[in-house]
Amino acid sequence: MTAHAHVTADPAEVGESPLVDPGEVLRAMEYYAERGWTDGLPVVPVTESYVAEFLAQTDRDPDDVVLSMPHLNRHCTVRLAAINAGLAGCRPEYFPVVLAAWESLRKEGMAERGIWQSTTGTAPLLIVNGPVREAIGLNSKGNVFGSGFRANATIGRAIRLTAINAFGLRPRQLDQATQGTPGKYTSCIAENEEDSPWRPLHTDAGLAGTDSAVTAMVYRSCIHLEARHTTVPEQLARDFANTISRTGSLVHQTISALLVLAPEHAHVFDRAGWSKSDLRQFIYDTAAVGRDTLTAVGKDAVSRRTKWRLPADHPDAIPDDAEVDADTGTVRVLNSTGAVQVIVAGANNAGVSAVIETMGPRGGPPAVTRVAPAPTPPA
Protein backbone atom coordinates (compact mmCIF):
# COMPACT_ATOMS: atom_id res chain seq x y z
CA MET A 1 0.00 0.00 0.00
CA THR A 2 1.15 3.52 -0.77
CA ALA A 3 0.88 6.04 2.03
CA HIS A 4 -1.67 8.84 1.69
CA ALA A 5 -0.28 12.33 1.14
CA HIS A 6 -1.88 14.65 3.67
CA VAL A 7 -3.53 17.77 2.30
CA THR A 8 -3.28 19.83 5.46
CA ALA A 9 -0.35 21.13 7.47
CA ASP A 10 -2.36 20.88 10.68
CA PRO A 11 -1.54 17.54 12.44
CA ALA A 12 -4.84 17.75 14.35
CA GLU A 13 -6.77 17.54 11.06
CA VAL A 14 -4.94 14.51 9.62
CA GLY A 15 -6.71 11.67 11.48
CA GLU A 16 -6.74 8.04 10.34
CA SER A 17 -6.41 7.33 6.61
CA PRO A 18 -8.71 4.69 5.04
CA LEU A 19 -7.14 1.26 4.46
CA VAL A 20 -7.25 1.20 0.65
CA ASP A 21 -4.55 1.37 -1.94
CA PRO A 22 -4.81 4.89 -3.42
CA GLY A 23 -2.96 3.63 -6.49
CA GLU A 24 -5.95 1.46 -7.43
CA VAL A 25 -8.33 4.39 -6.96
CA LEU A 26 -6.12 6.56 -9.18
CA ARG A 27 -6.14 3.89 -11.90
CA ALA A 28 -9.95 3.83 -11.83
CA MET A 29 -10.12 7.63 -11.98
CA GLU A 30 -7.77 7.70 -14.96
CA TYR A 31 -9.90 5.07 -16.70
CA TYR A 32 -12.96 7.33 -16.46
CA ALA A 33 -10.98 10.38 -17.59
CA GLU A 34 -9.52 8.56 -20.62
CA ARG A 35 -13.04 7.66 -21.77
CA GLY A 36 -14.21 11.26 -21.52
CA TRP A 37 -16.76 10.47 -18.82
CA THR A 38 -15.88 13.62 -16.87
CA ASP A 39 -16.33 17.38 -16.85
CA GLY A 40 -12.55 17.74 -16.73
CA LEU A 41 -12.33 17.15 -12.99
CA PRO A 42 -11.76 13.64 -11.63
CA VAL A 43 -14.89 11.59 -10.96
CA VAL A 44 -15.68 9.05 -8.27
CA PRO A 45 -15.39 5.39 -9.41
CA VAL A 46 -18.87 3.83 -9.41
CA THR A 47 -19.58 0.11 -8.96
CA GLU A 48 -22.85 -1.81 -9.41
CA SER A 49 -23.21 -2.18 -5.65
CA TYR A 50 -22.73 1.56 -5.18
CA VAL A 51 -25.36 2.34 -7.85
CA ALA A 52 -27.75 0.02 -5.99
CA GLU A 53 -27.45 2.27 -2.93
CA PHE A 54 -28.69 5.20 -5.01
CA LEU A 55 -31.52 3.20 -6.58
CA ALA A 56 -32.66 2.18 -3.07
CA GLN A 57 -33.46 5.85 -2.45
CA THR A 58 -36.43 5.83 -4.84
CA ASP A 59 -39.55 3.78 -5.64
CA ARG A 60 -39.05 4.48 -9.32
CA ASP A 61 -38.07 1.76 -11.77
CA PRO A 62 -34.42 2.04 -12.85
CA ASP A 63 -35.61 2.06 -16.48
CA ASP A 64 -38.01 5.00 -15.98
CA VAL A 65 -37.05 7.90 -18.22
CA VAL A 66 -36.31 11.11 -16.31
CA LEU A 67 -35.66 13.32 -19.35
CA SER A 68 -35.67 12.86 -23.12
CA MET A 69 -34.03 14.76 -25.93
CA PRO A 70 -36.13 13.61 -28.88
CA HIS A 71 -34.00 15.47 -31.44
CA LEU A 72 -31.03 13.30 -30.34
CA ASN A 73 -33.15 10.18 -29.75
CA ARG A 74 -31.47 9.94 -26.36
CA HIS A 75 -33.12 9.36 -23.01
CA CYS A 76 -31.84 9.50 -19.44
CA THR A 77 -33.18 6.79 -17.15
CA VAL A 78 -33.26 6.69 -13.36
CA ARG A 79 -30.32 4.30 -13.54
CA LEU A 80 -28.20 6.60 -15.74
CA ALA A 81 -29.06 9.51 -13.43
CA ALA A 82 -27.91 7.39 -10.46
CA ILE A 83 -24.61 6.40 -12.08
CA ASN A 84 -23.79 9.99 -12.92
CA ALA A 85 -24.79 11.20 -9.44
CA GLY A 86 -22.29 8.66 -8.09
CA LEU A 87 -19.61 9.83 -10.52
CA ALA A 88 -20.28 13.43 -9.44
CA GLY A 89 -19.54 12.59 -5.81
CA CYS A 90 -23.13 12.62 -4.50
CA ARG A 91 -23.91 10.52 -1.48
CA PRO A 92 -26.80 8.06 -2.10
CA GLU A 93 -29.12 10.04 0.18
CA TYR A 94 -28.83 13.04 -2.18
CA PHE A 95 -30.47 11.04 -4.98
CA PRO A 96 -34.12 12.02 -4.26
CA VAL A 97 -33.03 15.66 -4.77
CA VAL A 98 -31.27 14.75 -8.03
CA LEU A 99 -34.42 13.01 -9.29
CA ALA A 100 -36.57 16.01 -8.33
CA ALA A 101 -34.09 18.20 -10.22
CA TRP A 102 -34.58 16.08 -13.36
CA GLU A 103 -38.35 16.27 -13.00
CA SER A 104 -38.14 20.05 -12.61
CA LEU A 105 -35.88 20.31 -15.67
CA ARG A 106 -38.43 18.26 -17.61
CA LYS A 107 -41.26 20.55 -16.50
CA GLU A 108 -39.22 23.67 -17.24
CA GLY A 109 -38.92 22.38 -20.78
CA MET A 110 -35.91 24.12 -22.32
CA ALA A 111 -33.44 21.27 -21.76
CA GLU A 112 -35.60 18.82 -23.70
CA ARG A 113 -35.82 21.33 -26.54
CA GLY A 114 -32.05 21.51 -26.88
CA ILE A 115 -31.00 24.67 -25.00
CA TRP A 116 -27.95 22.88 -23.54
CA GLN A 117 -26.51 22.63 -27.05
CA SER A 118 -26.93 26.31 -27.86
CA THR A 119 -24.08 28.70 -28.58
CA THR A 120 -25.61 30.90 -25.83
CA GLY A 121 -23.92 28.58 -23.34
CA THR A 122 -26.45 28.42 -20.53
CA ALA A 123 -26.35 26.34 -17.35
CA PRO A 124 -29.13 24.80 -15.29
CA LEU A 125 -29.65 26.42 -11.88
CA LEU A 126 -31.20 24.29 -9.14
CA ILE A 127 -32.90 25.94 -6.15
CA VAL A 128 -33.67 23.66 -3.20
CA ASN A 129 -36.27 24.39 -0.52
CA GLY A 130 -37.54 22.63 2.58
CA PRO A 131 -36.21 20.29 5.26
CA VAL A 132 -33.99 18.30 2.88
CA ARG A 133 -31.58 21.25 2.90
CA GLU A 134 -30.60 20.57 6.49
CA ALA A 135 -30.94 16.79 6.18
CA ILE A 136 -28.21 16.53 3.54
CA GLY A 137 -26.21 19.66 4.37
CA LEU A 138 -27.13 21.94 1.48
CA ASN A 139 -25.73 25.43 1.89
CA SER A 140 -28.17 28.35 1.77
CA LYS A 141 -26.02 30.88 3.61
CA GLY A 142 -22.45 32.20 3.33
CA ASN A 143 -20.72 31.56 -0.02
CA VAL A 144 -23.96 30.10 -1.40
CA PHE A 145 -22.77 30.32 -5.03
CA GLY A 146 -19.24 29.34 -4.06
CA SER A 147 -17.34 26.22 -3.15
CA GLY A 148 -17.15 24.23 0.05
CA PHE A 149 -20.37 22.25 0.38
CA ARG A 150 -20.53 18.69 -0.92
CA ALA A 151 -24.29 18.49 -1.45
CA ASN A 152 -24.45 21.74 -3.47
CA ALA A 153 -21.29 20.94 -5.43
CA THR A 154 -22.18 17.38 -6.36
CA ILE A 155 -25.95 17.64 -6.98
CA GLY A 156 -25.33 20.40 -9.53
CA ARG A 157 -22.44 18.43 -11.00
CA ALA A 158 -24.64 15.32 -11.35
CA ILE A 159 -26.74 17.21 -13.91
CA ARG A 160 -23.68 18.24 -15.94
CA LEU A 161 -22.11 14.78 -15.95
CA THR A 162 -25.44 13.30 -17.08
CA ALA A 163 -25.63 15.86 -19.88
CA ILE A 164 -22.16 14.76 -20.98
CA ASN A 165 -22.49 11.01 -20.50
CA ALA A 166 -26.19 10.17 -21.01
CA PHE A 167 -26.95 12.76 -23.69
CA GLY A 168 -23.48 13.03 -25.21
CA LEU A 169 -23.37 16.82 -24.88
CA ARG A 170 -19.60 17.15 -24.96
CA PRO A 171 -18.08 20.61 -25.44
CA ARG A 172 -17.17 21.51 -29.04
CA GLN A 173 -19.21 18.57 -30.29
CA LEU A 174 -22.94 18.48 -29.50
CA ASP A 175 -22.48 21.27 -26.93
CA GLN A 176 -21.79 24.29 -29.12
CA ALA A 177 -21.43 26.93 -26.38
CA THR A 178 -19.36 29.86 -27.60
CA GLN A 179 -17.97 30.56 -24.13
CA GLY A 180 -20.25 28.73 -21.68
CA THR A 181 -20.40 29.84 -18.07
CA PRO A 182 -18.56 28.71 -14.92
CA GLY A 183 -22.00 27.63 -13.70
CA LYS A 184 -21.85 24.71 -16.13
CA TYR A 185 -19.65 22.81 -13.66
CA THR A 186 -22.30 22.96 -10.96
CA SER A 187 -25.10 25.34 -9.93
CA CYS A 188 -27.17 24.24 -6.96
CA ILE A 189 -28.19 26.57 -4.16
CA ALA A 190 -30.66 26.36 -1.30
CA GLU A 191 -32.97 29.16 -0.23
CA ASN A 192 -32.11 30.74 3.12
CA GLU A 193 -35.64 30.32 4.47
CA GLU A 194 -34.52 30.90 8.07
CA ASP A 195 -33.21 34.43 7.44
CA SER A 196 -35.92 35.41 4.95
CA PRO A 197 -38.79 37.66 5.97
CA TRP A 198 -41.00 36.04 3.34
CA ARG A 199 -42.50 32.66 2.49
CA PRO A 200 -40.09 30.36 0.65
CA LEU A 201 -40.35 29.77 -3.09
CA HIS A 202 -41.94 26.30 -2.89
CA THR A 203 -44.79 27.43 -0.64
CA ASP A 204 -45.58 30.24 -3.10
CA ALA A 205 -46.25 27.37 -5.53
CA GLY A 206 -48.68 25.68 -3.14
CA LEU A 207 -46.42 23.12 -1.43
CA ALA A 208 -46.27 22.86 2.36
CA GLY A 209 -43.32 24.27 4.27
CA THR A 210 -42.64 20.71 5.45
CA ASP A 211 -42.27 19.56 1.84
CA SER A 212 -38.90 19.72 0.13
CA ALA A 213 -38.64 20.90 -3.46
CA VAL A 214 -36.30 21.61 -6.34
CA THR A 215 -36.88 24.40 -8.84
CA ALA A 216 -34.77 24.33 -12.01
CA MET A 217 -34.16 27.35 -14.20
CA VAL A 218 -31.99 27.94 -17.25
CA TYR A 219 -29.58 30.81 -16.77
CA ARG A 220 -27.10 32.76 -18.82
CA SER A 221 -25.23 34.68 -16.14
CA CYS A 222 -25.08 35.66 -12.49
CA ILE A 223 -24.56 39.39 -11.88
CA HIS A 224 -23.17 40.65 -8.59
CA LEU A 225 -25.01 43.59 -7.04
CA GLU A 226 -23.40 45.32 -4.07
CA ALA A 227 -25.68 47.87 -2.44
CA ARG A 228 -24.84 49.01 1.07
CA HIS A 229 -25.64 52.65 0.35
CA THR A 230 -29.36 52.88 1.04
CA THR A 231 -32.23 51.63 3.17
CA VAL A 232 -34.81 53.28 0.94
CA PRO A 233 -36.68 50.40 -0.71
CA GLU A 234 -37.41 52.31 -3.93
CA GLN A 235 -33.73 53.15 -4.42
CA LEU A 236 -32.64 49.58 -3.78
CA ALA A 237 -35.33 48.16 -6.07
CA ARG A 238 -34.29 50.57 -8.87
CA ASP A 239 -30.71 49.35 -8.49
CA PHE A 240 -31.98 45.82 -9.20
CA ALA A 241 -34.23 47.02 -12.04
CA ASN A 242 -31.32 48.86 -13.66
CA THR A 243 -29.16 45.74 -13.49
CA ILE A 244 -31.91 43.61 -15.04
CA SER A 245 -32.45 46.00 -17.94
CA ARG A 246 -28.91 46.15 -19.33
CA THR A 247 -28.96 46.04 -23.12
CA GLY A 248 -26.42 43.19 -23.42
CA SER A 249 -28.94 40.69 -22.11
CA LEU A 250 -31.83 42.08 -24.18
CA VAL A 251 -31.62 39.56 -26.99
CA HIS A 252 -35.39 39.33 -27.38
CA GLN A 253 -37.95 42.04 -26.87
CA THR A 254 -38.24 41.07 -23.19
CA ILE A 255 -36.17 39.07 -20.73
CA SER A 256 -36.59 37.29 -17.41
CA ALA A 257 -34.64 37.30 -14.17
CA LEU A 258 -34.31 35.78 -10.73
CA LEU A 259 -33.34 38.04 -7.85
CA VAL A 260 -31.30 36.20 -5.25
CA LEU A 261 -31.53 38.62 -2.37
CA ALA A 262 -29.19 38.60 0.59
CA PRO A 263 -31.23 38.54 3.81
CA GLU A 264 -30.12 42.12 4.52
CA HIS A 265 -31.69 43.37 1.28
CA ALA A 266 -34.86 41.32 1.78
CA HIS A 267 -35.27 42.89 5.21
CA VAL A 268 -34.92 46.42 3.76
CA PHE A 269 -38.05 45.73 1.73
CA ASP A 270 -39.85 43.90 4.53
CA ARG A 271 -39.22 46.67 7.06
CA ALA A 272 -40.83 49.12 4.64
CA GLY A 273 -43.88 46.85 4.44
CA TRP A 274 -43.14 45.42 0.98
CA SER A 275 -44.17 41.84 0.26
CA LYS A 276 -42.37 39.73 -2.32
CA SER A 277 -45.24 40.52 -4.70
CA ASP A 278 -44.83 44.26 -4.06
CA LEU A 279 -41.15 43.99 -4.97
CA ARG A 280 -41.90 42.04 -8.16
CA GLN A 281 -44.53 44.60 -9.17
CA PHE A 282 -42.09 47.48 -8.58
CA ILE A 283 -39.36 45.73 -10.58
CA TYR A 284 -41.81 45.02 -13.41
CA ASP A 285 -42.82 48.69 -13.50
CA THR A 286 -39.30 50.12 -13.35
CA ALA A 287 -37.10 47.65 -15.28
CA ALA A 288 -37.03 49.64 -18.49
CA VAL A 289 -34.66 50.88 -21.15
CA GLY A 290 -34.76 54.13 -23.11
CA ARG A 291 -35.81 54.08 -26.75
CA ASP A 292 -32.77 56.22 -27.46
CA THR A 293 -30.55 53.67 -25.73
CA LEU A 294 -32.02 50.86 -27.83
CA THR A 295 -31.35 52.90 -30.95
CA ALA A 296 -27.79 53.64 -29.83
CA VAL A 297 -26.98 49.93 -29.47
CA GLY A 298 -28.86 48.85 -32.60
CA LYS A 299 -31.68 47.04 -30.82
CA ASP A 300 -34.59 49.31 -31.63
CA ALA A 301 -36.55 46.75 -33.71
CA VAL A 302 -37.09 42.98 -33.85
CA SER A 303 -36.58 40.37 -36.55
CA ARG A 304 -39.81 39.40 -38.32
CA ARG A 305 -38.74 35.74 -38.10
CA THR A 306 -36.79 35.17 -34.86
CA LYS A 307 -38.16 38.15 -32.87
CA TRP A 308 -34.57 38.83 -31.79
CA ARG A 309 -33.75 42.50 -31.40
CA LEU A 310 -31.83 44.16 -34.24
CA PRO A 311 -31.35 47.61 -35.83
CA ALA A 312 -34.39 49.25 -37.42
CA ASP A 313 -32.60 49.47 -40.79
CA HIS A 314 -31.94 45.72 -40.96
CA PRO A 315 -33.71 44.02 -43.90
CA ASP A 316 -35.58 41.65 -41.54
CA ALA A 317 -36.58 44.39 -39.07
CA ILE A 318 -40.12 45.06 -37.98
CA PRO A 319 -41.07 47.41 -35.14
CA ASP A 320 -41.32 45.84 -31.71
CA ASP A 321 -44.66 46.17 -29.96
CA ALA A 322 -43.24 47.61 -26.73
CA GLU A 323 -45.23 50.52 -25.41
CA VAL A 324 -43.17 53.70 -24.81
CA ASP A 325 -43.74 55.48 -21.52
CA ALA A 326 -44.68 59.01 -22.51
CA ASP A 327 -42.97 60.58 -19.51
CA THR A 328 -39.65 58.71 -19.59
CA GLY A 329 -39.31 57.55 -23.21
CA THR A 330 -38.58 54.03 -21.99
CA VAL A 331 -39.96 50.58 -22.74
CA ARG A 332 -40.36 47.73 -20.25
CA VAL A 333 -37.96 44.78 -20.47
CA LEU A 334 -40.22 42.37 -18.53
CA ASN A 335 -43.54 41.17 -19.93
CA SER A 336 -45.19 40.53 -16.54
CA THR A 337 -44.52 40.34 -12.83
CA GLY A 338 -44.00 36.59 -13.34
CA ALA A 339 -40.90 37.32 -15.43
CA VAL A 340 -39.05 38.28 -12.26
CA GLN A 341 -38.80 35.73 -9.46
CA VAL A 342 -37.38 36.37 -5.99
CA ILE A 343 -35.62 34.13 -3.48
CA VAL A 344 -33.39 34.79 -0.46
CA ALA A 345 -29.94 33.22 -0.13
CA GLY A 346 -26.53 34.01 1.28
CA ALA A 347 -25.21 35.10 4.66
CA ASN A 348 -26.95 37.76 6.69
CA ASN A 349 -23.81 39.86 6.80
CA ALA A 350 -23.83 42.44 3.99
CA GLY A 351 -25.87 44.08 1.24
CA VAL A 352 -24.64 41.75 -1.51
CA SER A 353 -27.19 40.15 -3.82
CA ALA A 354 -27.32 38.70 -7.31
CA VAL A 355 -29.38 39.05 -10.45
CA ILE A 356 -29.62 35.74 -12.28
CA GLU A 357 -30.33 36.26 -15.96
CA THR A 358 -32.71 33.43 -16.73
CA MET A 359 -34.12 32.22 -20.04
CA GLY A 360 -37.83 31.51 -20.27
CA PRO A 361 -40.45 30.92 -19.20
CA ARG A 362 -40.95 34.64 -19.46
CA GLY A 363 -43.84 35.07 -17.09
CA GLY A 364 -44.85 31.43 -16.54
CA PRO A 365 -44.80 29.83 -13.10
CA PRO A 366 -41.44 28.38 -11.97
CA ALA A 367 -41.06 24.59 -12.25
CA VAL A 368 -41.30 23.88 -8.51
CA THR A 369 -41.09 20.11 -7.99
CA ARG A 370 -41.61 18.19 -4.75
CA VAL A 371 -38.79 15.90 -3.59
CA ALA A 372 -40.21 12.38 -3.13
CA PRO A 373 -38.97 11.02 0.22
CA ALA A 374 -36.83 7.89 0.09
CA PRO A 375 -38.76 4.64 0.63
CA THR A 376 -38.72 3.32 4.18
CA PRO A 377 -36.49 0.24 4.31
CA PRO A 378 -38.26 -2.95 5.46
CA ALA A 379 -37.98 -3.53 9.22
Next chain:
Amino acid sequence: MPTVSICTDSFTVTAQAMAGVYGFPGFEFVTTPHPVASLNEEQIRSRVADFMPEVLRILGVES
Protein backbone atom coordinates in the same frame (compact mmCIF):
# COMPACT_ATOMS: atom_id res chain seq x y z
CA MET B 1 -38.18 17.40 -51.35
CA PRO B 2 -34.43 17.12 -52.06
CA THR B 3 -32.61 19.24 -49.49
CA VAL B 4 -29.05 20.29 -48.74
CA SER B 5 -28.01 21.52 -45.29
CA ILE B 6 -25.79 24.59 -45.12
CA CYS B 7 -23.93 25.75 -42.02
CA THR B 8 -20.91 27.86 -41.20
CA ASP B 9 -17.60 26.11 -40.81
CA SER B 10 -17.69 26.70 -37.03
CA PHE B 11 -20.38 24.03 -36.83
CA THR B 12 -18.68 21.37 -38.93
CA VAL B 13 -17.87 19.08 -35.97
CA THR B 14 -21.35 19.47 -34.47
CA ALA B 15 -23.04 18.83 -37.80
CA GLN B 16 -20.97 15.68 -38.32
CA ALA B 17 -21.87 14.54 -34.79
CA MET B 18 -25.59 15.14 -35.39
CA ALA B 19 -25.39 13.18 -38.64
CA GLY B 20 -23.86 10.32 -36.67
CA VAL B 21 -26.63 10.54 -34.04
CA TYR B 22 -29.20 10.10 -36.82
CA GLY B 23 -27.36 7.13 -38.27
CA PHE B 24 -25.85 8.89 -41.28
CA PRO B 25 -22.11 9.23 -40.58
CA GLY B 26 -20.54 10.86 -43.60
CA PHE B 27 -23.76 12.71 -44.50
CA GLU B 28 -22.80 15.47 -46.91
CA PHE B 29 -23.57 19.10 -46.19
CA VAL B 30 -22.23 22.49 -47.29
CA THR B 31 -20.13 24.79 -45.14
CA THR B 32 -19.37 28.46 -45.58
CA PRO B 33 -16.88 30.56 -43.56
CA HIS B 34 -18.11 31.92 -40.24
CA PRO B 35 -19.77 34.37 -39.58
CA VAL B 36 -22.84 34.90 -41.72
CA ALA B 37 -25.11 36.88 -39.39
CA SER B 38 -23.07 40.07 -39.78
CA LEU B 39 -22.88 40.05 -43.61
CA ASN B 40 -24.76 42.56 -45.73
CA GLU B 41 -27.00 41.59 -48.65
CA GLU B 42 -24.25 41.87 -51.24
CA GLN B 43 -21.87 39.73 -49.20
CA ILE B 44 -24.61 37.11 -48.69
CA ARG B 45 -25.17 36.93 -52.48
CA SER B 46 -21.45 36.47 -52.97
CA ARG B 47 -21.36 33.63 -50.45
CA VAL B 48 -24.26 31.88 -52.13
CA ALA B 49 -22.54 32.18 -55.50
CA ASP B 50 -19.43 30.64 -53.97
CA PHE B 51 -21.08 27.55 -52.51
CA MET B 52 -23.88 26.98 -55.04
CA PRO B 53 -21.78 24.55 -57.15
CA GLU B 54 -21.32 22.42 -54.01
CA VAL B 55 -25.08 22.51 -53.32
CA LEU B 56 -25.79 21.34 -56.87
CA ARG B 57 -23.15 18.62 -56.65
CA ILE B 58 -24.69 17.16 -53.47
CA LEU B 59 -28.14 17.36 -55.06
CA GLY B 60 -26.82 15.35 -57.96
CA VAL B 61 -27.51 18.03 -60.56
CA GLU B 62 -25.43 17.40 -63.66
CA SER B 63 -24.12 20.42 -65.46
